[in-house]
């Protein structure tokens with residue numbers, strides 16, 4: 001660009017020089033011709049006046065001869081006396097025998113009184129200006145001088161011309177370079193800034209401070225950059241928001257184009273489908289190894305479906321797909337994966353719970369119904385008494401069962417409990433006071449060590465229920481006569497600890513992991529009248545207190561339950 005501007009400026013300057021110089025020379029030459037013409041005209045007049053040419057006799061040119069050395073600008077004037085037939089009567093330089101009537105100036109002078117012309121004389125090798133004036137006696141006086149028009153290529157001028165040309169050229173190059181600098185620098189600055197912006201530096205601005213169009217261009221460019229930066233900032237902000245929403249979603253979201261190439265995929269979708277690398281731009285079907293999902297993605301009819309996948313781990317999904325538009329055109333689809341494994345499991349557990357509850361309730365009810373019906377036909381008092389006892393026991397079991405179910409469901413539904421500050425040892429003391437009678441009835445010894453006076457925060461009634469269930473079990477599953485139940489309440493490493501130890505029946509190893517399940521009872525033949533809900537209730541209460549429960553048990557040696565509850 002620099003060279004282009006420079007060369008076009010130089011060409012323009014040269015062209016201007018040529019035009020201006022030629023015009024100037026032309027004007028000069030015209031002026032010179034005009035002046036010379038005037039002078040020749042005066043000379044003609046002078047000659048005619050001085051010599052009274054009108055009276056001149058043909059052979060008497062003595063007077064004229066005296067004017068032979070007449071000069072204009074130091075150049076000898078050639079003058080010729082011609083008659084009206086064009087015959088030269090006198091010539092101060094040489095008498096030509098040629099007829100001059102065809103000469104332009106002569107013709108014009110004969111016709112109009114005066115005439116002039118310019119011709120090249122090959123003899124003198126110069127241009128001559130001829131001026132002819134018709135005298136009263138129809139003679140013509142014609143004078144001429146060589147006219148030296150100014151030409152560039154004239155040897156004397158050529159040096160000056162070249163010098164001037166060189167100076168003008170140097171000056172114009174200097175000016176052009178300055179001009180080029182003025183134009184190029186802002187353009188280069190804009191180019192530099194644009195390049196940096198394309199590389200991602202949107203904060204950069206052009207430093208163009210001129211007050212011309214380039215300055216305005218620079219300002220417009222900077223304004224445009226401001227707008228661009230703002231827009232990019234908005235886009236990035238939007239994208240970050242969308243990305244963080246997608247990242248934090250617990251459903252998998254995948255956007256694919258019309259060729260099933262992945263446009264976007266969130267981490268949840270990656271983990272649900274077991275995808276461990278970025279698959280943006282790649283075909284989703286190559287990475288999903290599940291027949292059902294692939295079929296669902298390829299077919300048009302169904303838009304949502306529940307699918308079970310086995311890889312990477314067994315899960316239940318609810319898949320939905322919806323069309324994606326860029327305003328007008330369909331550009332792909334968005335697929336969402338919702339992991340419904342837990343929902344299904346909870347649903348299954350609920351239905352199992354209902355089945356278990358119905359089953360558990362049915363047993364004592366059937367028993368009560370059966371004995372009550374039979375009772376009508378029993379006459380024997382002793383048998384009646386026995387039947388009534390059974391009915392009473394079963395009714396009590398039924399009531400315990402219903403009570404436990406209610407307690408469990410109230411804990412499970414996480415009804416907001418009161419938050420009290422209480423001393424756990426005192427609560428355990430209360431439980432023991434209630435339980436002592438049944439223990440004494442079975443000759444079971446209860447020992448209580450309370451080494452804790454610190455309070456814990458939580459629902460006091462629930463903690464009471466926890467203690468009651470554990471101590472009740474310890475007594476229930478102790479051996480009569482030699483049974484000892486040791487209860488200890490103490491603090492350890494920021495935890496409140498409660499241990500309930502018995503030397504009773506113990507729990508078989510294979511059952512230990514299941515005793516906290518609802519309605520789970522070890523060996524139903526123990527016939528202790530339990531509901532199988534006591535430890536499920538305990539587990540939930542411990543969870544509410546953010547604590548943990550551990551169990552150690554040896555068959556026929558005894559069981560120890562340890563509850564740890566953090567103070568905060």
Ligand code: ADP
Pocket residue numbers: 469473474477502504505506507515516520521522523526529530531532533534535536558559
């Ligand atoms: P249940 O109402 O039958 O006692 P739990 O949920 O309280 O139900 O206990 C579940 C099972 O764990 C019981 O059936 C019992 O066999 C066993 N178990 C609980 N506590 C003890 C214990 N201290 N000693 C021996 N077995 C126990």
